[in-house]
Amino acid sequence: xxxxxxxxxxxxxxxxxxxxxxxxxxxxxxxxxxxxxxxxxxxxxxxxxxxxxxxxxxxxxxxxxxxxxxxxxxxxx
Amino acid sequence: xxxxxxxxxxxxxxxxxxxxxxxxxxxxxxxxxxxxxxxxxxxxxxxxxxxxxxxxxxxxxxxxxxxxxxxxxxxxxxxxxxxxxxxxxxxxxxxxxxxxxxxxxxxxxxxxxxxxxxxxxxxxxxxxxxxxxxxxxxxxxxxxxxxxxxxxxxxxxxxxxxxxxxxxxxxxxxxxxxxxxxxxxxxxxxxxxxxxxxxxxxxxxxxxxxxxxxxxxxxxxxxxxxxxxxxxxxxxxxxxxxxxxxxxxxxxxxxxxxxxxxxxxxxxxxxxxxxxxxxxxxxxx
Numbered sequence: 001x002x003x004x005x006x007x008x009x010x011x012x013x014x015x016x017x018x019x020x021x022x023x024x025x026x027x028x029x030x031x032x033x034x035x036x037x038x039x040x041x042x043x044x045x046x047x048x049x050x051x052x053x054x055x056x057x058x059x060x061x062x063x064x065x066x067x068x069x070x071x072x073x074x075x076x077x
Numbered sequence: 078x079x080x081x082x083x084x085x086x087x088x089x090x091x092x093x094x095x096x097x098x099x100x101x102x103x104x105x106x107x108x109x110x111x112x113x114x115x116x117x118x119x120x121x122x123x124x125x126x127x128x129x130x131x132x133x134x135x136x137x138x139x140x141x142x143x144x145x146x147x148x149x150x151x152x153x154x155x156x157x158x159x160x161x162x163x164x165x166x167x168x169x170x171x172x173x174x175x176x177x178x179x180x181x182x183x184x185x186x187x188x189x190x191x192x193x194x195x196x197x198x199x200x201x202x203x204x205x206x207x208x209x210x211x212x213x214x215x216x217x218x219x220x221x222x223x224x225x226x227x228x229x230x231x232x233x234x235x236x237x238x239x240x241x242x243x244x245x246x247x248x249x250x251x252x253x254x255x256x257x258x259x260x261x262x263x264x265x266x267x268x269x270x271x272x273x274x275x276x277x278x279x280x281x282x283x284x285x286x287x288x289x290x291x292x293x294x295x296x297x298x299x300x301x302x303x304x305x306x307x308x309x310x311x312x313x314x315x316x317x318x319x320x321x322x323x324x325x326x327x328x329x330x331x332x333x334x335x336x337x338x339x340x341x342x343x344x345x346x347x348x349x350x351x352x353x354x355x356x357x358x359x360x361x362x
Binding site: 025065 | 099104
């Protein structure tokens with residue numbers, strides 16, 4: 001049985017310890033040109049809601065606490 | 078009336094968030110301010126934030142002040158150039174570098190005499206685009222500074238001022254400075270000369286510099302100046318060890334429409350580096 005249809009990993013990961021979305025920060029959500037990031041209202045952290053990343057990197061670069069990490073696929077590097 | 082009340086509310090809320098004990102809340106409030114508030118409300122708050130206890134907040138404030146052009150802002154940013162945190166100093170230098178209003182020149186000039194090193198270089202970089210005539214004298218004396226960073230920024234100011242009286246000093250820096258980056262900047266700055274003979278000897282000497290970036294810049298500048306007298310030297314440069322330098326020499330020879338260079342440029346059509354082959358084709362075409 002294959003699980004290829006249910007991806008468990010996404011390219012943009014957010015370190016929940018570092019994320020300060022609960023304090024009102026929305027930098028990564030605001031800078032994303034594809035609008036694929038969102039704030040989880042329950043956990044109060046950002047997460048990747050839709051897996052449509054262009055790997056353009058502003059979310060990682062602009063995050064004030066360095067919580068966002070974008071994993072660029074090997075073949076795009 | 079309602080609009081005014083909403084604005085007042087927003088302002089009160091911002092003030093409250095700016096006074097929060099959590100530096101991250103203060104920092105996020107600053108980010109929101111950059112997006113939404115009008116300058117009059119934001120300016121004093123941002124200036125206050127430059128004296129925040131947290132370096133992250135100070136750096137954010139220094140970055141947010143980019144585009145604010147007033148004496149108070151410039152004075153506060155100048156103070157931030159001596160901040161203990163590197164991120165704050167860098168953000169303040171960047172914001173100062175974006176100034177466009179030449180009326181702020183005197184404020185920057187006044188700070189030059191008491192500054193040194195990084196701060197002094199940042200002030201010169203800010204002065205560059207303002208092109209105020211009064212920056213000529215301080216820039217001329219700073220090209221003898223101990224710090225290469227300051228010398229390079231001062232050379233930048235002279236290049237932007239385009240004052241012919243600086244050409245002698247710039248020629249000297251272009252050929253005799255100990256730092257290659259400073260020499261390179263000076264060689265580029267010589268491009269504003271209106272009389273070629275003033276800068277010709279310096280540029281020819283720079284064409285034989287030990288560092289290839291300086292030679293590259295000299296080849297470009299000679300082409301920009303339309304220096305037909307330099308054709309023989311540029312043809313010699315077509316044999317430079319670095320193809321990057323050869324590219325610039327080829328381009329300049331093309332601009333000078335030199336017939337004498339045709340055989341040497343044609344040879345470059347078969348060089349292993351495609352960029353150089355392309356440049357040779359463009360020059361011949």
